[in-house]
Amino acid sequence: MRTVEWNYATSQLQMIDQRLLPGELTVAVFDDYREVSQAISDMVVRGAPAIGAAAGFGLALAAQQSTARKVESLHSDMEEAANFLKRARPTAVNLTWALERILRKTYCVMDHGSADDLRLAILNEAQRIADEDVEINKRIAMHGAQLIADGDVIIHHCNTGALATVDWGTALGVIRMAHEQGKKIHVLVDETRPRLQGARLTAWELTQYGIPFDIITDNAAGYFLRAGQAQKVFVGSDRTAANGDVANKIGTYMLALATHDNGVPFYAVVPTSTVDLSLASGGMIPIEERDQAEVLGLTFQGMLAHPEGATARNPAFDVTPHRLITGIITENGVAYPPYGENLERVVKKKETP
Numbered sequence: 265m266r267t268v269e270w271n272y273a274t275s276q277l278q279m280i281d282q283r284l285l286p287g288e289l290t291v292a293v294f295d296d297y298r299e300v301s302q303a304i305s306d307m308v309v310r311g312a313p314a315i316g317a318a319a320g321f322g323l324a325l326a327a328q329q330s331t332a333r334k335v336e337s338l339h340s341d342m343e344e345a346a347n348f349l350k351r352a353r354p355t356a357v358n359l360t361w362a363l364e365r366i367l368r369k370t371y372c373v374m375d376h377g378s379a380d381d382l383r384l385a386i387l388n389e390a391q392r393i394a395d396e397d398v399e400i401n402k403r404i405a406m407h408g409a410q411l412i413a414d415g416d417v418i419i420h421h422c423n424t425g426a427l428a429t430v431d432w433g434t435a436l437g438v439i440r441m442a443h444e445q446g447k448k449i450h451v452l453v454d455e456t457r458p459r460l461q462g463a464r465l466t467a468w469e470l471t472q473y474g475i476p477f478d479i480i481t482d483n484a485a486g487y488f489l490r491a492g493q494a495q496k497v498f499v500g501s502d503r504t505a506a507n508g509d510v511a512n513k514i515g516t517y518m519l520a521l522a523t524h525d526n527g528v529p530f531y532a533v534v535p536t537s538t539v540d541l542s543l544a545s546g547g548m549i550p551i552e553e554r555d556q557a558e559v560l561g562l563t564f565q566g567m568l569a570h571p572e573g574a575t576a577r578n579p580a581f582d583v584t585p586h587r588l589i590t591g592i593i594t595e596n597g598v599a600y601p602p603y604g605e606n607l608e609r610v611v612k613k614k615e616t617p
């Protein structure tokens with residue numbers, strides 16, 4: 265099943281509840297866009313493309329919930345709902361991208377259609393975003409898999425697989441494609457503190473695909489790179505600026521530094537919907553800081569692993585400067601430095617499938 269899916273029989277949104285994995289595979293059902301927004305904030309659904317698709321269907325729910333009869337009033341309800349949904353998480357640009365794409369579409373219907381035509385157009389566009397995501401991820405995977413050699417050991421950070429997208433995945437999708445092509449690969453899975461997307465979600469997905477892996481602590485990556493025991497690093501992105509700076513899960517920057525220092529290729533896998541050409545550099549990307557409770561509360565040998573009353577900081581993302589990135593893999597091909605010229609060219613290029 266898909267991570268994010270519209271149920272046409274019940275007109276509800278269904279999403280895998282990622283907080284419960286790997287213990288339980290449970291599908292959460294939504295019929296209120298405010299609850300979808302809460303689910304994005306609480307990380308029932310997470311990963312930039314999955315968040316974008318969820319927000320799109322959230323807007324379709326908002327259209328369904330609105331009692332507006334006139335197209336203009338429905339449109340203004342949609343703008344209000346989109347603004348509400350946009351606030352759920354700040355870093356992944358796919359959220360805003362998907363909502364704005366749908367709102368743009370609605371302007372065309374406004375001139376000649378009824379409120380119900382508008383409702384249908386919103387759902388159709390949300391569905392298109394979801395369907396395109398899967399197709400785009402497979403195109404990315406074909407480009408990226410060419411960079412993987414038989415026998416490679418690959419370090420991967422966070423979760424960028426089917427769970428982080430509608431289906432298939434970005435960086436993990438590249439790894440999966442290489443495996444399906446018959447290449448013998450091994451993945452070192454960063455556990456990804458504090459929410460353990462690597463240990464919980466990536467390791468769970470790799471088990472399903474039959475790809476061999478070992479979980480490593482985030483701070484062990486440098487050891488394997490320095491020992492020559494990893495040949496490549498693949499990560500995803502939540503927002504990539506015009507100069508190629510990549511915002512991704514906290515810890516990506518430290519991983520990129522250690523990778524660069526050891527002369528190992530470091531690839532960011534980025535659908536063009538995650539590239540924000542309006543931002544000149546990564547310093548302009550809003551970075552989400554989450555509740556300190558996600559960092560605190562660990563136990564060690566049955567006792568709290570920190571003094572009672574300790575406080576914590578919890579930035580959810582960091583920015584990796586473009587100088588540390590070997591290539592940015594998109595559905596239109598791979599962009600190489602200088603990114604200032606090459607990224608925009610690749611983003612705007614329409615690849616003939």
Ligand code: MRU
Binds near residue numbers: 312500512514580
């Ligand atoms: O906080 P999360 O789990 O939503 O963070 C996810 C990531 O950082 C992923 O690497 C990114 O969204 C790319 S996923 C295709």
